[in-house]
Amino acid sequence: MNTNALIRPAWTPATIALMVLGFMVFWPLGLAMLAYIIWGDRLESFKTEVNRSTDNFFSTFRGCTRGPAFRETSGNVAFDEWRDKEIDRLNEERRKLDEARAEFDAHMRDLRMARDREEFENFMAARRRKSDDGDKPTSVPEFG
Structure with missing residues (x-):
């Protein structure tokens, strides 16, 4: 996967263009793009939480069919105890x-945020250098 994607939750030219285009075509699309730009960095944690919640929810059903009370027994108590311990160890x-x-x-x-911060700081430093070199005091013509 490309780590320097054009469509990432940030104010990039591509996301701004998509947002404007979305507003021009159908306003909810532009609004959705604006929401993605503003809150898109939270999508990963949201997706992780949703996955964890659904896994926990469905694991309760797996526990009903494979739990210690409902497990098939092999007929050998020692083997069943060993298997239960191994399953618990694997779950851990x-x-x-x-x-x-x-x-x-x-x-x-955090690395992505640090990279973005570093890119911004480099931009601002270059901008400051450019303005320091290019903005010499000049006489302003008076009109009137």
């Missing part, structure tokens, strides 16, 4: 992996 590992993924997503979001 899955939880740790999900937490690590969430931490990595937050880290990547």
Whole structure:
């Protein structure tokens, strides 16, 4: 995936053009693009939360069919206990992996914000240099 996408939740020329075009074609499209520009950076965390909520919701159903009370028994109590412990251990590992993924997503979001901040600061520094070099005091002609 391209990490420097044109259509990202920021005030880029492409997103502004899409917003204006959206307002010209059908105003709710322009409004949706404006909302994406303003609140689009929150979509990743929203998507993660929705996925986590649906996973938790459906895991309750999986628990009903595969829970300790409803699991098929092999006929061997020792094996069933070992299998239950392994399943619990794997569920714990899955939880740790999900937490690590969430931490990595937050880290990547922070890196994107830092990159954007650095690009903006470079732009402002170049702009200041340009204005310092180009704006020499000149005499203003008087009219009147």
